Amino acid sequence: MVRLSRRAIAKYATDQITSGADTKKLVLQLAAYLVETRRTGELSLIIRDIQFYLSEAGSVSGVITTATALTAETKSAIEQYIKKQTGAKTVALDSFIDPSIIGGVKVSIPDRELDATVSRSLTILKTRFKKARN
Amino acid sequence: MSFISYIAETAVAPEASNDLFSALGIDWRLLVLQIVAFLILVFLLGKFVYPWLMKQVDERQTAIEAAAKAAVEAQASAAESHERVAELLAEARTQAAQIVDTAKLEASQMVSVSEERARSTAEKIAAEAKTTVEKSIEIAKRELHDETLELIALATEKVIHTKLDKKTDAALIASALKESK
Numbered sequence: 001m002v003r004l005s006r007r008a009i010a011k012y013a014t015d016q017i018t019s020g021a022d023t024k025k026l027v028l029q030l031a032a033y034l035v036e037t038r039r040t041g042e043l044s045l046i047i048r049d050i051q052f053y054l055s056e057a058g059s060v061s062g063v064i065t066t067a068t069a070l071t072a073e074t075k076s077a078i079e080q081y082i083k084k085q086t087g088a089k090t091v092a093l094d095s096f097i098d099p100s101i102i103g104g105v106k107v108s109i110p111d112r113e114l115d116a117t118v119s120r121s122l123t124i125l126k127t128r129f130k131k132a133r134n
Numbered sequence: 135m136s137f138i139s140y141i142a143e144t145a146v147a148p149e150a151s152n153d154l155f156s157a158l159g160i161d162w163r164l165l166v167l168q169i170v171a172f173l174i175l176v177f178l179l180g181k182f183v184y185p186w187l188m189k190q191v192d193e194r195q196t197a198i199e200a201a202a203k204a205a206v207e208a209q210a211s212a213a214e215s216h217e218r219v220a221e222l223l224a225e226a227r228t229q230a231a232q233i234v235d236t237a238k239l240e241a242s243q244m245v246s247v248s249e250e251r252a253r254s255t256a257e258k259i260a261a262e263a264k265t266t267v268e269k270s271i272e273i274a275k276r277e278l279h280d281e282t283l284e285l286i287a288l289a290t291e292k293v294i295h296t297k298l299d300k301k302t303d304a305a306l307i308a309s310a311l312k313e314s315k
Contacts, residue, residue: 067303074304081311102291103298105307116310118294122287129283 001033006042009033010049017050018057051110060088062109065096065117082109 004012009030016026034040051061060082064070070078079091086109102118155162298306 068300071304074307077308077311102294103303103306104310114314116307116314122290126283126287130280
């Protein structure tokens, strides 16, 4: 089987998604190809590349992490924020709840990340105090 | 007739000569004979014995004079040697005194150097100990500071956990988004 580069695979998958192809079938094809060519270890990198190409095409996908469940209003505000920051037409977000971040939100999109969590603020505070002491 | 026989004959007939010698009881022949024998003896002694004897005496005198001279020279030499020994002893005493003084001075200097080294070492050890103590104090302070910070952060987390509800969290997120713009 022909060995394609990671970028070529990501580009192909992006083109298929943007052209409205069957995503379930696309995922199966991609998985079969990676298993056949023994490149399953590159899956996370390929997904990241696909997200990058999709964001270039105006479709941003990302992950939101919060301490409590988001309200629809807050989720909408975050989507608007992402659209404004990236110029994307569509935004697809996966939400995760992680109580260890205490409060606030962490937004991860391709090539960008907004960490406005309370745990990070506390960590920054501790680091600054330690640096100031030293 | 031999001379001896003649003398013997004259001896047995003393009454035949009645002169003065006879009156005195002196036999003039015997006297002459004795004089002649004495002169012969003197001649022989002067000829053979005295020269040898004088030579021996002269040699003896020369030897005695040489011995005396040697004794004088030996005495002078002994005196000179004595003086030389005295000079050497004095010089040796001087040198010994100088050596002792030098040794005392060196010993004093060594003691001073040792004291200085000991003082320097003690000061160095004290300074190192002081530095170590200061470092330990600084580390302890830093650790205390860090632990205090950790405790404050932990306490803050607990407080926020109890105080932060959904509404507040939503407001917090909205504020963060607004600030990030």
